[in-house]
Amino acid sequence: MLQTFLHIVHVFVCLFLILVVLLQQGKGGGMGSAFGGASAQVFGGRGAGNFLTRLTAICAAVFMATSMSLAYLSSAGDRELREIENRQDQ
Incomplete structure (x- = not known):
């Protein structure tokens, strides 16, 4: 059980970890910019990086x-x- x-x-953690990593903005923008920058609007300009970085570390x-x-x-x-x-051999 x-x-x-x-x-x-x-x-569930594996799937959530994949989602969190894909939402992070990389050097090229990543999937975060593919959603129209929605993650930047929700979390603020610099707050998204810290929040998603911590969430990634916790999930990992x-x-x-x-x-x-x-x-x-x-x-x-x-x-x-x-x-x-071993018991059977003896």
Whole structure:
């Protein structure tokens, strides 16, 4: 059940992270300017960069945490199988 919850959170964070990165203005304008500069109007001139940069960092940290948690949980099953195999060999 925990693993299913982490999978759902992981997918939502992944999609949100993609959206946040695409909304940021790069050197060439990025997708933020493709929407008519709507992000600059909503967040203000310089406020959008700080807000989106922080949001990207938070999303990346959550994404990494869920990735490591899912990797640990999936390897826990491997450890249990090895222990059972070692008991049968003895």
